[in-house]
Amino acid sequence: MAQPLLEVRDLRVHFETHDGLVKAVDGLSFKVMPGERLGVVGESGSGKSVTFMTVMGLVTRKLATIEGEVLFKGESLLDRSQDEYRQVRGKGMGMVFQDPMTSLHPFYKVGDQIAEAVLAHEKIGKRAARERAVEMLRKVGIPRPDARAKQYPHEFSGGMRQRAMIAMSLVLNPDLLIADEPTTALDVTVQAQILDLIDRLRDEFDAAVVLITHDLGVVAEHTDRVQVMYAGRIVEDGTREHVYHGAHHPYTWGLLQSISRLDEKVERLRPIKGQPPSLIFVPPGCSFHPRCPYAFEPCPRDEPPLVEEEYGHRAACHLSVEDKKRIFERDVVVRA
Amino acid sequence: MSLRESASQVGGERLGHTPLIELRGLKKHFPVTRGIVLQRKVGAVHAVDGIDLAVYPGETVGLVGETGCGKSTTARLILRLLNATAGQILFDGTDITKWSRRKLLPVRREMQMIFQDPYASLNPRKSIGSIIADPIRIHRTLHKGKIKGEVQDLMERVGLNPEHYNRYPHEFSGGQRQRIGVARALALRPRLIVADEPVSALDVSVQAQVLNLLADLQDEFNLTYIFIAHDLSVVKHMSDRVAVMYLGKIAEIARGEDLYAHPKHPYSGALLSAVPIPDPSLASKRNRIVLEGDVPSPIDPPSGCRFHPRCPQTRAIASAQLGTGETVHPRCRDEDPELTPHRPGQVAACHFPLSDTQGGAASP
Numbered sequence: 001m002a003q004p005l006l007e008v009r010d011l012r013v014h015f016e017t018h019d020g021l022v023k024a025v026d027g028l029s030f031k032v033m034p035g036e037r038l039g040v041v042g043e044s045g046s047g048k049s050v051t052f053m054t055v056m057g058l059v060t061r062k063l064a065t066i067e068g069e070v071l072f073k074g075e076s077l078l079d080r081s082q083d084e085y086r087q088v089r090g091k092g093m094g095m096v097f098q099d100p101m102t103s104l105h106p107f108y109k110v111g112d113q114i115a116e117a118v119l120a121h122e123k124i125g126k127r128a129a130r131e132r133a134v135e136m137l138r139k140v141g142i143p144r145p146d147a148r149a150k151q152y153p154h155e156f157s158g159g160m161r162q163r164a165m166i167a168m169s170l171v172l173n174p175d176l177l178i179a180d181e182p183t184t185a186l187d188v189t190v191q192a193q194i195l196d197l198i199d200r201l202r203d204e205f206d207a208a209v210v211l212i213t214h215d216l217g218v219v220a221e222h223t224d225r226v227q228v229m230y231a232g233r234i235v236e237d238g239t240r241e242h243v244y245h246g247a248h249h250p251y252t253w254g255l256l257q258s259i260s261r262l263d264e265k266v267e268r269l270r271p272i273k274g275q276p277p278s279l280i281f282v283p284p285g286c287s288f289h290p291r292c293p294y295a296f297e298p299c300p301r302d303e304p305p306l307v308e309e310e311y312g313h314r315a316a317c318h319l320s321v322e323d324k325k326r327i328f329e330r331d332v333v334v335r336a
Numbered sequence: 337m338s339l340r341e342s343a344s345q346v347g348g349e350r351l352g353h354t355p356l357i358e359l360r361g362l363k364k365h366f367p368v369t370r371g372i373v374l375q376r377k378v379g380a381v382h383a384v385d386g387i388d389l390a391v392y393p394g395e396t397v398g399l400v401g402e403t404g405c406g407k408s409t410t411a412r413l414i415l416r417l418l419n420a421t422a423g424q425i426l427f428d429g430t431d432i433t434k435w436s437r438r439k440l441l442p443v444r445r446e447m448q449m450i451f452q453d454p455y456a457s458l459n460p461r462k463s464i465g466s467i468i469a470d471p472i473r474i475h476r477t478l479h480k481g482k483i484k485g486e487v488q489d490l491m492e493r494v495g496l497n498p499e500h501y502n503r504y505p506h507e508f509s510g511g512q513r514q515r516i517g518v519a520r521a522l523a524l525r526p527r528l529i530v531a532d533e534p535v536s537a538l539d540v541s542v543q544a545q546v547l548n549l550l551a552d553l554q555d556e557f558n559l560t561y562i563f564i565a566h567d568l569s570v571v572k573h574m575s576d577r578v579a580v581m582y583l584g585k586i587a588e589i590a591r592g593e594d595l596y597a598h599p600k601h602p603y604s605g606a607l608l609s610a611v612p613i614p615d616p617s618l619a620s621k622r623n624r625i626v627l628e629g630d631v632p633s634p635i636d637p638p639s640g641c642r643f644h645p646r647c648p649q650t651r652a653i654a655s656a657q658l659g660t661g662e663t664v665h666p667r668c669r670d671e672d673p674e675l676t677p678h679r680p681g682q683v684a685a686c687h688f689p690l691s692d693t694q695g696g697a698a699s700p
Binding site: 158216217263270 | 402403509539540541543544547568569570573574592593596608609611612614616617618624626
């Protein structure tokens with residue numbers, strides 16, 4: 001088996017707050033293979049952003065207690081100094097954030113902001129760096145890139161800004177692109193443009209893409225593998241076919257049942273009861289048990305491990321595989 | 337047959353029934369000024385630019401469209417929170433477009449609004465009980481001594497614990513706050529509720545709870561909804577009819593199923609095909625129409641049909657009829673299309689509407 005591009009081992013990120021210890025990420029292990037498209041799904045507070053901010057070195061030991069290991073191309077990242085981290089991150093990973101207005105600097109020209117990234121990591125003249133920026137803006141489909149590079153972020157529309165962010169994160173040709181809710185602030189037609197762009201650039205640059213989102217539709221259309229997170233843990237992980245056509249975790253079932261779909265007519269949605277837990281008082285045992293309609297005797301007591309139940313399909317649930325298959329057929333599939 | 341069913345069956349066009357809300361040629365232009373002292377008017381944002389729409393009692397009409405298409409402005413015009421530049425708003429057959437604040441007061445009781453942001457729409461310094469009671473106190477619909485009981489009753493109806501009467505908004509989660517907003521909107525027993533993006537700030541699992549609540553309340557109180565959202569799947573789920581807006585105008589009105597199966601306006605087709613469907617086996621089969629460019633500025637909207645600069649249909653027709661190199665059919669550039677009927681309850685404003693087999697977002 002090839003070496004994973006990114007490997008996270010038993011990652012824990014805890015924040016000390018006035019109200020208590022927030023266990024934002026609590027024992028997370030996963031791998032991202034080169035060129036793979038991974039979707040990370042979960043509601044707000046499930047730890048999906050914190051996980052990847054930690055991977056990027058944006059959540060540091062100054063801010064939080066971090067345990068576990070993050071390996072990028074086999075090299076451990078967490079114990080590095082800020083400077084060393086920057087070296088790895090710049091050329092290896094790029095990140096696109098949710099809100100393109102707050103992640104671009106309003107006082108600098110867009111082209112200069114992209115060129116700055118090149119200048120920081122390559123021995124190259126200012127003019128050459130600027131040319132790279134313009135070239136990159138052209139690749140992400142911005143018309144008249146030479147004129148646009150001299151404009152400020154406020155002169156760009158939302159979709160354009162997100163394109164500029166993508167240009168910035170790909171200008172150093174990274175092996176891993178992390179996109180944290182890249183289209184949540186955008187309209188559907190623009191969302192489709194941006195997601196198609198990410199797919200196209202992934203082929204061109206041969207990068208792995210991690211797409212963090214709460215939208216199950218986006219994940220179904222733009223990823224190969226899906227990881228479902230709940231209360232700081234991975235509850236299910238598998239190919240998109242595993243997750244959409246044979247999910248093994250009651251939380252995933254709940255998500256699939258509670259969304260309204262354009263291609264189907266249902267009289268009534270079936271929501272998950274209750275609300276996501278506070279990360280300070282995470283329920284004991286399986287953190288989903290208070291909301292789970294299938295919870296039984298071990299659930300409030302023992303934390304279910306994330307085990308591989310089929311090849312490449314992991315789930316953390318006490319129900320037996322036979323039960324899960326039966327329940328999925330009986331309760332979840334019926335709507336289709 | 338319930339009122340709601342009969343409304344949807346005939347696509348809303350029921351003779352003999354007065355629409356609860358009717359919009360006739362409704363326009364709202366916001367002036368664009370230059371200069372600090374004199375504030376010369378140099379143009380106008382055509383936020384809503386001639387809308388005709390009838391909403392019948394008991395039905396839910398969804399308004400969808402991209403940012404800036406005028407859906408929220410339309411909602412505010414209906415509630416008379418903004419004054420229209422031109423056109424008429426009829427509530428239950430009466431023209432209320434020009435009514436004064438005082439004259440409007442009894443009408444306001446009949447129409448209420450649910451807002452998008454459950455964090456910004458509740459006063460943090462007021463208790464839940466007094467937030468929900470405010471409309472009752474203002475309109476004096478109940479004797480003072482009866483208010484508390486009524487409010488607790490409302491709280492129970494929307495799934496809140498009545499014992500939390502004295503708590504403050506910060507003690508509630510997003511979903512619960514939205515329930516508070518719903519209880520407040522219900523307090524005067526209105527006939528019309530305008531819900532502007534009521535679930536877009538909520539998590540997926542909580543969204544479904546609030547949508548189910550809104551559907552239950554509609555049956556219980558015989559409510560008419562105008563439901564605004566940018567999420568087409570949610571709008572289609574909630575609505576009997578959906579109106580698609582583009583740059584201040586209605587492009588198409590149809591029942592949700594018709595709109596999905598055979599949209600007539602090329603913009604509806606593109607919008608629907610851009611919505612991702614949570615089913616990987618469908619994902620590869622879908623016929624995606626990706627629109628190029630951004631929505632033009634509403635300050636200087638395109639001539640003729642507003643969609644023509646981005647329209648894939650006019651491009652196809654023009655190059656087929658007028659030879660290659662032509663990208664716009666002259667009719668689309670010069671003539672503003674009217675809403676024309678296609679099947680019961682489906683109207684679209686397009687010179688070259690999509691054929692039934694052409695537009696379906698699900699069609700392979």
